[in-house]
Amino acid sequence: MSNPLNPPCQGRRQLLRLAACAPVLALLGPLAGCSRKPQMDATFLQIWKSHAELSRDQWATRMAAMAELGCAELVLQWVGLLGGDEPDWMLPDPVMQNLLDTAGEHGMKVRIGLPYDNGWWKALSATDQSTQAAFFSGSLQGASRYMREAPWSAHEQFAGWYIPYEIEQYHWTEPARQERLGKWLTALSGVSQNAGHGVPAISTYYSTLQTDGSLVQLWQSLLSRTQLRPMVQDGVGVAGWNNLKAIEPLLQYLRQRGVKFEVIVELFEQLPSARNDGTDFKAVSADYPRVQRQLEWAQTTGAERIIAFAVDPWATGTDPQAQRLRQQWLKARS
Template sequence: MSHFPLRRRQLLSFLACAPLFAGLPGCTPPVGVQGSFLQLWKSHADLTPAQWRERLAAMAEMGCRTLTLQWVGLIGGEAAWMIPESLLRTVLDIAHDEGMQVQVGLPFDNAWWQALSAEPGEQAAFFDSSLVTTRQYLASAPWPQHRAFAGWYIPYELEQYHWATDDRQQRLAQWLQAMSRSVLQYSNRNAAISTYFSVLPTQGSLAQLWSVLLDAAPLLPMVQDGVGVAGLGNLLAIEPLLLELRRLRAPFEVVVELFEQLPAQNPDGSEFKARSADYPRVLRQLEWARSTGAEQVVAFALDPWALSDEPRARRLREEWLKR
């Protein structure tokens, strides 16, 4: 018998009491986060070691002990770039000094966006090509020898909308099986990859998709709460996935989004606008995250949403550190 109805009632009860939980019996303050993503861009190469130390020290102060670099660069097309190896070494060195471990994101292939909706042959060609470039990078990357290294992250986000059919799921599973095997050759940890619930109408099931994927490949799912885009109600939408992961006894992590998406001028989704969330909302997310059974609660992301000079980010950090 499924325990989802009971869990759903518990979540609805949580959402009802969350705004006031600090002073109510049975509503326990959250423990915060243990990790954070860092989305690297070309502009990060301009930061000095002192600026990196300031940023990473601020993350450590907010509870971060594991840093996930979303990627080390983008490959393919005119927008391709890679972070200099010297910069990455600086980041790992400073992270180690601050008591953090670093999960390194593999290069992100810009062709992923086209592959999501591609015909079977084109999609299979992308998977084959990405395996080649991933294996080349893994064979040459020095990071597994670094004392701060904590494993590899596959920088693609999985949802149920594009992977609803059996044939697509099988291609995805075979690709991730090959990717995870390659990763394990250069690390003793399972590859991590993010997943989220898409609000687009589909027959796909995120829980069913992950049942297929975990049967094929050793992966660490990082489950995004989706609150930054879809609001607190999205916690109910991802509950079936969390239930399935617990049923499978599969280790997973939960990603708490620290931003609030804003309406964009372009309705086609090509423009992303957001601002830092307010602390009461984040507090509710952290309390929920602690109840999920996740091995780690990860922020997306302390930098910039709690560390930038923008007033809302400063306020979020100040209220966070007062707790």
């Protein structure tokens, strides 16, 4: 999940690589008057090169663990990484086939994240139009080709595309930048819809970095141009419970406009660091009372789906914190 308190390059891409460090106390009690069982409809899964080594049985075990907590859909963060410091890689076709097949065996659909272009970070910080334009042009060509040519859209478990970038108000204040972002997303959405694959999803979050930008205004600009399915991050794992106040204006706008959206509930807890620059990010699995309150809140937002970030590893890991979260969650569902 993108870390709104630190530079964007230190965000969601790091979280699943971080070892659990110490137990944390629950920050939140249950919502007063709530008696509904916690609902969670889907989970993200970050794909790394190591996933290529999993056998079909190992995939089945992971899918079973996600389904046991209520997941009816799996959102792949991406299918590969391009343009980084390491050589480009994509999840091999046989592994993708096993992933989709075993998801189906456990009753789960799969929304597939497009290949992720690491040039996004350079485009975010670029002050000149040409750098952003080059990224948008190149990434659009690659993503469009993947949507048109990848065989996975024909799989019966396919649930649509996920655009594997996260947008916030900090980097998109200027009208010219919003226009470039909007044209790019319009083109990506058009390719998906023209291929009969529906409206693509993309994550969004509230950045606590000081800016004159408005998250609501940004989405007004984007939705005036094209159709997208926003996935609104609750930000509780990084910024705490008060972050819900910051995203409520966007949720209210989406409800009033009648836009279908989803809410992402963070299952981790950021730990204090000696360096507050994002280079020493540490996290552990959240305690269940906090997660329970997040899930109960999410049910009140009008979201079409509640998505966890992420059942694997924060509720399926072998460390004591993850095991405790899973056990308490399953008990609450029983």
